[in-house]
Amino acid sequence: MSTVSEREQKVLDMIETARAKRARFRDPRITMAHGAGGKATQTLIEGLLAPAFSSPALDVMGDAGLVSASGADLALTTDSFVVTPIRFPGGSIGELAVNGTVNDLAVAGARPLAMTLAMVLEEGLSSEDLGAEVRAIAGAAREAGVEIVAGDTKVVERGHADSMYLTTTGLGLRDPRASLSPDALRPGDHLLVSGPVGAHGMAIMLARGEFELGGSIESDTRSLWPMVDALLDAAGEDLRCLRDATRGGVASVLNELARASGVAMIVREAAVPVAPAVRGASEILGIDPLYVANEGVLVAAVAPEAAEAALAAMRAAPGGDGAAEIGVVRTDPPGMVLVETAFGGKRVMDQLVGDPLPRIC
Amino acid sequence: MSDGGMRFVEEYRDPALGRALAGEILAAVEPGRHYKLMEVCGGHTHSIYKYGVDDLLPQNVELVHGPGCPVCVIPMGRVDDGIAIAREPGVLFTCFGDMMRVPGADGSLLDAKAEGADVRMVYSPLDALRIARENPDREVVFFAIGFETTAPSTALTLKRAKAEGIGNFSVMCNHVLIVPPLRALLESPDLRLDGFVGPGHVSTVVGARPFDFIPADYGKPIVIAGFEPLDILHAIRMLLAQLADGRCEVENQYTRVVPWEGNPRALEVMAEVFALRPHFEWRGLGFISQSALRLSDDYADLDAEQRFPVPGVRVADPKACQCGEVLKGVIKPYECKVFGTACTPERPIGTCMVSSEGACAAYYNYGRFAREREVV
Numbered sequence: 001m002s003t004v005s006e007r008e009q010k011v012l013d014m015i016e017t018a019r020a021k022r023a024r025f026r027d028p029r030i031t032m033a034h035g036a037g038g039k040a041t042q043t044l045i046e047g048l049l050a051p052a053f054s055s056p057a058l059d060v061m062g063d064a065g066l067v068s069a070s071g072a073d074l075a076l077t078t079d080s081f082v083v084t085p086i087r088f089p090g091g092s093i094g095e096l097a098v099n100g101t102v103n104d105l106a107v108a109g110a111r112p113l114a115m116t117l118a119m120v121l122e123e124g125l126s127s128e129d130l131g132a133e134v135r136a137i138a139g140a141a142r143e144a145g146v147e148i149v150a151g152d153t154k155v156v157e158r159g160h161a162d163s164m165y166l167t168t169t170g171l172g173l174r175d176p177r178a179s180l181s182p183d184a185l186r187p188g189d190h191l192l193v194s195g196p197v198g199a200h201g202m203a204i205m206l207a208r209g210e211f212e213l214g215g216s217i218e219s220d221t222r223s224l225w226p227m228v229d230a231l232l233d234a235a236g237e238d239l240r241c242l243r244d245a246t247r248g249g250v251a252s253v254l255n256e257l258a259r260a261s262g263v264a265m266i267v268r269e270a271a272v273p274v275a276p277a278v279r280g281a282s283e284i285l286g287i288d289p290l291y292v293a294n295e296g297v298l299v300a301a302v303a304p305e306a307a308e309a310a311l312a313a314m315r316a317a318p319g320g321d322g323a324a325e326i327g328v329v330r331t332d333p334p335g336m337v338l339v340e341t342a343f344g345g346k347r348v349m350d351q352l353v354g355d356p357l358p359r360i361c
Numbered sequence: 362m363s364d365g366g367m368r369f370v371e372e373y374r375d376p377a378l379g380r381a382l383a384g385e386i387l388a389a390v391e392p393g394r395h396y397k398l399m400e401v402c403g404g405h406t407h408s409i410y411k412y413g414v415d416d417l418l419p420q421n422v423e424l425v426h427g428p429g430c431p432v433c434v435i436p437m438g439r440v441d442d443g444i445a446i447a448r449e450p451g452v453l454f455t456c457f458g459d460m461m462r463v464p465g466a467d468g469s470l471l472d473a474k475a476e477g478a479d480v481r482m483v484y485s486p487l488d489a490l491r492i493a494r495e496n497p498d499r500e501v502v503f504f505a506i507g508f509e510t511t512a513p514s515t516a517l518t519l520k521r522a523k524a525e526g527i528g529n530f531s532v533m534c535n536h537v538l539i540v541p542p543l544r545a546l547l548e549s550p551d552l553r554l555d556g557f558v559g560p561g562h563v564s565t566v567v568g569a570r571p572f573d574f575i576p577a578d579y580g581k582p583i584v585i586a587g588f589e590p591l592d593i594l595h596a597i598r599m600l601l602a603q604l605a606d607g608r609c610e611v612e613n614q615y616t617r618v619v620p621w622e623g624n625p626r627a628l629e630v631m632a633e634v635f636a637l638r639p640h641f642e643w644r645g646l647g648f649i650s651q652s653a654l655r656l657s658d659d660y661a662d663l664d665a666e667q668r669f670p671v672p673g674v675r676v677a678d679p680k681a682c683q684c685g686e687v688l689k690g691v692i693k694p695y696e697c698k699v700f701g702t703a704c705t706p707e708r709p710i711g712t713c714m715v716s717s718e719g720a721c722a723a724y725y726n727y728g729r730f731a732r733e734r735e736v737v
Contacts, residue, residue, distance in 0.1 A: 011695040028472075039707040210484070345417060345590075
C-alpha cells in the first residue's frame, strides 16, 4: 500500500491531538464498559474522579497512593471484587481479594503490611460458601504475609448483590530500593512480563460455562511481592516502573505507561508468552490474550543495562519461570504501543474499548 | 509464539512463507501500474490490519475495503426496532457483542441495557435458544444478523425451536445476502476496481457459482480467499496472475473449506426457514431489492417482528457519517470527515467504527500510525 499521504498524516495528527487531551466524562449513565478497564474506565477516572479528588499523591495515578507520616513512607490502596462465579479453577474471590490488593502495593514498590476487609453479602448465601471464602482469605493473607487488622460486614436483600462482594484496603511500607514511577520510562528501556498472559480472564470465562469449551485453564492469582522483592534486589533504581496487568491485560498497562511517559513501545508479538490452552481458547473466541486479565502477572519497564538481571530475577521468583522480554521503549510515535506481528507486519495495540469479559475480578 | 503451537492455524501465519509470497507478488506487478483490489469481507479487513498484511504488499497494490461486514450494514432504524422490542415487558433480548454498541437514533442496545432492558450478549443463536429453555417465563428474542455465513445457524435454531415447541423464543431477522450489494457496487459509477478478494465464509455456504456474474457481466476477476494472512496474500497473487494473463475468472483459493457448489444442506434449511424480503435498507447504501431475508410463512409464529410491536421507522444516517462511502470502498476510513475525532470506537457515529470487522474500527484500532514503507 501507499506510504502515508499528507491527508492521512494530517488526520493521524488530529487524532493524536484529540487523544492527548484529558478525557471528559459526558456519558449520561454508567454502562458495563465503564468497569472494563479500557477507555470508558479511563474517561470515568480522568474525567470525573481524578479532578474531584486531585492531590499530589493521587495525581501520580499509581496502583497505590504514597503517603508519608512521621518519617514513615507508606503506600495505601483499595480494591473491590465482584467476580462471578465466586469460585473458579485456580482460585476464588477470597484469594483474589487478598492478592489483588497485595499486588497493587507490591508494584508500587511497597512491602505489604496489613489490610482491612469489607464484605457485602447477599441474603441467602450459604454459610458453607461463606466459610470457604473466609478460609481462602485467611490462607492467602497468611501466604502473602499480611494481617487482616479490621473489617466490616453488610447484608443486602436477595438479588441486590451477587453472592458476595469484597473490598480490601492494603497498607504497605515503601521499599527504599524502589524509585518507580509511570512517567519514568525512557527510550531504550526493555519491557518484561513475568509469565504467560491471559490465564485468569480466560479461566473465569470458561468457568461461566457460556461457551461449552472444555480445557484446563487455571487462574494465575498469586502474591507478586516475592517477585518484586527479587526484582528490586536485581535492578534497584534501574527498575523504571512496575504494573500488575489485571483488567484490560498487558495491552492496557502498556498503553497507560506509554501515555504517562510520552514514549512509544514496540511489542514483539512472537515473544509474548501465552499458554497453549489460553491461545487456543482466545483463537476460538476471537479475543487477543494481551487484553485478557491476569491476577499474577506484572509488567516491568527496566533500563537496558539491568534488563538481563531483572529477567533472571523474575524467572527465579515464584510464578516467574515463564517470564519473557516482550519489547522495547522508543521515542516515536509518543503515547502509542505498536506490535510487530508474528507474521511480519506492524499494527497499533490500542486500549480496550468494548467489554469482552465482565466481572472478572 | 510460545511453546506448543496450534496445528492447522499457525501454518497459515508462517512469516517465511509470507515473505516468499510477498516476493512473488512484487515480481508479478507491472511497474507503473496501480492495482486496486477490494476485499469484500470484513473478516479479511480485520485480518489485513491485525497481521499487518498490507505491510508486505508493494506500494502500487492498494486494498479497498468492501461491504461484507454484518454489523456495519445494519441501518439505524433496525437498531431502534430492536431496542423497542428489548424494552417490551418480560423480554430478554439477545444479540452478538458488537451489535450492542451500534448507535440507533437514541442510543444503543448497551444504553438500553443500562436503562433497565435485559439485553444479553450471546455467541450463537443456540445460546439464545438455551436461555429461552432455561427461562420459560420470559420472552427470549434473538437479534439475528449476518450474511449467508450465519443464516444457516439461525435457520437450524428456528427449526429446533419449532420441533421442541419452545413458545417463548423468537427471532428478529436481519440476515442479508452477499450478491445484491456486490451488484449494486459494481453498478456504481464512482468506483474503479481491478478485482475482488472474494468472501470465504459466505462461500462455504453459497459456493463459488453465485459470483460468476462478476467476471461475466462486469469483466472483473475474483478469488475466493480464506482469512489467514497467507490465504490473503495467496489470493492477491492469484488475482495479479489473472490480470497479468488477461484472464478474468472466479477462482477459489480457499479450497480446504469452500466447495465449488457450496453447502446444499445449509441452503436447503435456509430455503425452508427464510423467504426473500422485497427490499431491505442497508446502512449507507440505501434500499436494495431482494437483498435480505425474513422468516418464511411457516415460521411466522417465531418472528419477533410479528410478535411484538416495532416502530419500523426509517432513520436517516447522521449527516456527518460517511459509512456508505466507506462500505462502497469509495473513500478510505481516514477520508471521512468525522473519522477519529467525532467518531471513535468508544463513541461511534457510524457502524463501521463499531464492529471489529468494520473498516474504520480496523484502521483506527490497528492501522493508525505513520508507517514508513519501502518505495517500489
